[in-house]
Amino acid sequence: GAAEAACFVALAGVLYASTAYWDPIRPYHTSKLTGKEWVDELLEGHSDHIYTELYDHLQ
Structure with a gap:
């Protein structure tokens, strides 16, 4: 649904923004x-x- 799509977009943004x-x-x-x-x-x-996953990428 919409909530799942929003989570996917947010997670993808965080991961793609990470240099790691x-x-x-x-x-x-x-x-x-x-x-x-x-x-x-x-x-x-x-x-x-x-x-x-998020913590590893944000270090």
Whole structure:
């Protein structure tokens, strides 16, 4: 729904703005999931996962 789409856009913005996300020396996202599947896993999975992902990228 609309709330899920808003979460996806917000998360994507945070990740894309992070310099760590684009670091060519250190591959980080090596999952076979699509972008939407990865976000869904974060939103619906263990509550610590989304914190870990965002915290790692904001350091």
